[in-house]
Amino acid sequence: xxxxxxxxxxxxLRNSLRRxxxxxxxxxxxxxxxxxxxxxxxxxxxxxxFTSASLTADVTVLTFSLLTLGWLLVSxxxxxxDETVDPSKFALLPVRARQLLPGLILAGLIGIPGVATxxxxxxxxxxxxxxxxxxxAALIAIPLGVSTCFLLSRTATSAFASFLASRRFRDLAVVLxxxxxxxxxxxxxxxxxxxxxxxxxxxxxxxxxxRVAGWTPFGWAxxxxxxxxxxxxxxxxxxxxxxxxxxxxLWLAWEHFLGARLVEPIAGGKGSTKxxxxxxxxxxxxxxxxxxxxxxxLRYWRRDPRYLGGLxxxxxxxxxxxxxxxxxxxxxxxxAMLAPALTAALIGMIVAQDLSYDGTAIWLxxxxxxxxxDDRLGRVLGVLxxxxxxVVILIAVAAxxxxxxxxxxxxSGLTAGLMLTGLGVGALxxxxxxxxxxxxxxxxxQSSSSGGLPALLSLSASTLGTLIASLxxxxxxxxxIWWPGSAI
Amino acid sequence: MxxxxxxxxxxxSFGSKRAVxxxxxxxRRGCMFAMVGPNGAGKTTTLSMxxxxxxxxxxxxxxxDHDVWRNPPAAKALMGVLLDGxxxxxxxxxxxxxxxxxxxxxxxxxxxxxxSDELFDALSxxxxxxxxxxxxxxxxxxxxxxxxxxxxxxxxLILDEPFESIDPVSGEAIRSILRxxxxxxxxxxxxxxxxxxxxxxxxxxxxxxxxxxLTAGTLDQVRAGSTLQQRFLELVGFxxxxxEALSWLRSSSAxx
Numbered sequence: 001x002x003x004x005x006x007x008x009x010x011x012x013l014r015n016s017l018r019r020x021x022x023x024x025x026x027x028x029x030x031x032x033x034x035x036x037x038x039x040x041x042x043x044x045x046x047x048x049x050f051t052s053a054s055l056t057a058d059v060t061v062l063t064f065s066l067l068t069l070g071w072l073l074v075s076x077x078x079x080x081x082d083e084t085v086d087p088s089k090f091a092l093l094p095v096r097a098r099q100l101l102p103g104l105i106l107a108g109l110i111g112i113p114g115v116a117t118x119x120x121x122x123x124x125x126x127x128x129x130x131x132x133x134x135x136x137a138a139l140i141a142i143p144l145g146v147s148t149c150f151l152l153s154r155t156a157t158s159a160f161a162s163f164l165a166s167r168r169f170r171d172l173a174v175v176l177x178x179x180x181x182x183x184x185x186x187x188x189x190x191x192x193x194x195x196x197x198x199x200x201x202x203x204x205x206x207x208x209x210x211r212v213a214g215w216t217p218f219g220w221a222x223x224x225x226x227x228x229x230x231x232x233x234x235x236x237x238x239x240x241x242x243x244x245x246x247x248x249x250l251w252l253a254w255e256h257f258l259g260a261r262l263v264e265p266i267a268g269g270k271g272s273t274k275x276x277x278x279x280x281x282x283x284x285x286x287x288x289x290x291x292x293x294x295x296x297x298l299r300y301w302r303r304d305p306r307y308l309g310g311l312x313x314x315x316x317x318x319x320x321x322x323x324x325x326x327x328x329x330x331x332x333x334x335x336a337m338l339a340p341a342l343t344a345a346l347i348g349m350i351v352a353q354d355l356s357y358d359g360t361a362i363w364l365x366x367x368x369x370x371x372x373x374d375d376r377l378g379r380v381l382g383v384l385x386x387x388x389x390x391v392v393i394l395i396a397v398a399a400x401x402x403x404x405x406x407x408x409x410x411x412s413g414l415t416a417g418l419m420l421t422g423l424g425v426g427a428l429x430x431x432x433x434x435x436x437x438x439x440x441x442x443x444x445x446q447s448s449s450s451g452g453l454p455a456l457l458s459l460s461a462s463t464l465g466t467l468i469a470s471l472x473x474x475x476x477x478x479x480x481i482w483w484p485g486s487a488i
Numbered sequence: 489m490x491x492x493x494x495x496x497x498x499x500x501s502f503g504s505k506r507a508v509x510x511x512x513x514x515x516r517r518g519c520m521f522a523m524v525g526p527n528g529a530g531k532t533t534t535l536s537m538x539x540x541x542x543x544x545x546x547x548x549x550x551x552x553d554h555d556v557w558r559n560p561p562a563a564k565a566l567m568g569v570l571l572d573g574x575x576x577x578x579x580x581x582x583x584x585x586x587x588x589x590x591x592x593x594x595x596x597x598x599x600x601x602x603x604s605d606e607l608f609d610a611l612s613x614x615x616x617x618x619x620x621x622x623x624x625x626x627x628x629x630x631x632x633x634x635x636x637x638x639x640x641x642x643x644x645l646i647l648d649e650p651f652e653s654i655d656p657v658s659g660e661a662i663r664s665i666l667r668x669x670x671x672x673x674x675x676x677x678x679x680x681x682x683x684x685x686x687x688x689x690x691x692x693x694x695x696x697x698x699x700x701x702l703t704a705g706t707l708d709q710v711r712a713g714s715t716l717q718q719r720f721l722e723l724v725g726f727x728x729x730x731x732e733a734l735s736w737l738r739s740s741s742a743x744x
Binding site: 274275282287288289291292293295296299300303304358359360361363364365366367368369370371 | 539540541560561563564565567569571573574575576577578579580581584587588589591592593594597618619620636
């Protein structure tokens with residue numbers, strides 16, 4: 001079964017590369033990046049071989065904990081997971097989740113992030129091969145650590161996918177997702193500000209952070225060789241026990257979600273979801289083609305997990321900025337006031353991806369022969385209703401928290417300018433360029449095998465376009481902030 | 489009288505494969521027209537080009553004197569379309585979807601409301617009107633798709649496999665809707681695999697294979713004294729597999 005699934009993955013990968021030049025380009029760019037990262041990491045790990053055991057311990061525990069954390073964050077918030085071998089496709093075959101699991105893990109690791117992680121982790125052997133017990137400890141830690149990375153991303157995305165798909169938990173899941181992202185980023189910020197205290201203390205700070213990281217679930221496995229090197233056998237045993245229990249727990253949890261998908265591959269196929277009749281949305285928006293497209297968009301923001309997941313991503317940056325400012329009030333609060341403008345600058349992406357998210361359902365728009373401007377206008381209107389209100393709330397919250405009411409007019413103007421420009425840029429880019437987005441009803445964390453490259457390119461293009469087109473708004477705002485004598 | 493649908497020299501290639509090869513076809517007004525052919529004959533590709541979804545490499549498609557590719561809005565306004573294997577906006581409920589398509593088609597809102605009511609009753613979808621389309625069965629999805637194609641009272645209906653996964657009761661309901669529609673002067677062009685259905689429902693048909701029209705005409709002209717099934721198999725050149733084919737299937741059922 002393992003060999004079969006691995007072969008299936010390789011065949012699917014090969015065929016998808018044959019079908020689309022984009023995927024080949026994405027794969028090559030990814031491979032170049034991946035190779036560079038792997039080479040640098042392995043060079044670093046080899047260099048550590050010639051330093052003291054305690055420095056090796058601190059550096060490896062910290063970096064590998066961050067790597068594990070990265071797997072979780074990137075799969076939840078940025079790229080999603082690679083589901084080339086889609087488990088729900090096995091629903092008709094007489095197999096159990098337990099039989100599929102080992103093969104799915106190996107097949108899932110085939111890909112740039114998986115291979116890079118395995119190679120970098122293997123480099124750990126070089127750093128630690130100083131004595132026989134240390135080598136053994138590294139050899140035990142590596143498979144545990146790599147499995148934690150992979151299982152953590154799969155279990156977390158499965159859990160959030162099912163939460164986002166359920167009517168009861170979807171709002172909670174959006175908030176939770178945003179808070180997890182924001183919390184981790186704020187934690188990173190704090191560590192960063194600790195490290196700024198001075199070069200003398202860096203070594204001590206590093207050691208402290210590494211110790212803390214080693215006791216988080218992200219660092220349990222990676223701490224085993226470090227503990228052995230310090231001669232702390234009891235701690236090493238505890239870490240081994242914790243790391244193995246974590247892998248076992250994640251394994252069982254993923255098996256549970258996998259089993260659920262084998263029995264019920266179609267999300268939301270309960271057949272009982274009734275929706276309210278003639279809602280508020282229809283009464284507020286005009287009964288025209290553009291108005292109906294906007295009201296359809298508003299319903300999708302509530303009902304489609306893909307849109308809800310995206311909303312969570314958009315809340316992270318402003319929360320991080322505002323909370324960091326509150327924790328560190330010396331800067332004066334001007335940055336927190338600018339957080340809504342940052343969100344507004346990213347809005348173009350939402351309009352740009354809208355057509356791709358329709359998938360094949362767009363045939364309805366084409367065969368009805370509506371005018372292109374109605375399509376664009378409706379989509380822009382829908383995004384404006386959702387994000388316009390979000391941005392207004394953000395401005396009010398930021399002003400109330402940091403008390404910079406004097407900046408209110410400037411920030412409102414800047415945000416409005418960026419948002420309206422972003423809507424226009426997004427409408428243009430979205431009409432020129434569509435890419436294979438996750439299908440409606442599919443796992444919202446699923447990425448195509450091109451590794452989310454088109455989505456990332458579209459985000460960069462629409463954000464860059466927005467910033468360039470908004471220069472007439474940005475320049476006066478910058479002058480206002482840094483004008484000699486303005487008290488900021 | 490100009491034909492309801494007139495395809496002239498339509499061609500489309502995907503890479504080296506010629507999916508539709510210089511296809512020419514006229515459908516007269518008020519006719520129930522069927523396009524039959526084996527899998528991969530180019531039926532869906534042809535209908536996609538006729539409805540403005542897929543730009544042909546060559547040739548023209550005219551709907552009641554309007555060129556689909558020169559003046560798309562005018563031609564599309566006259567057509568109601570249901571295609572197989574494409575998604576609907578399935579996070580809307582049945583009535584929301586119908587209202588959505590109606591507004592895109594610029595049907596006045598009060599007409600949408602009254603027509604929706606009649607369509608939901610005629611297609612026995614009343615119970616499911618407020619259920620999300622994603623939770624519909626395959627047959628119900630087909631029926632709501634048909635309702636979307638009818639909501640703006642089109643002059644020409646283009647239906648790709650309209651009876652696939654439809655149960656006999658709903659099938660009869662759809663047949664009577666289509667018959668009444670054609671009797672009142674509307675034109676129906678549908679693709680199908682099921683010869684019995686075509687024989688009982690349609691006036692004229694075209695047999696398509698490898699992207700070309702093999703024969704076209706009234707039911708009796710195409711049948712030429714034989715059954716449609718027999719004639720179809722002769723035209724596309726089918727040869728039944730011998731007795732020995734798949735013999736392991738028999739032995740496996742005997743041994744287990």
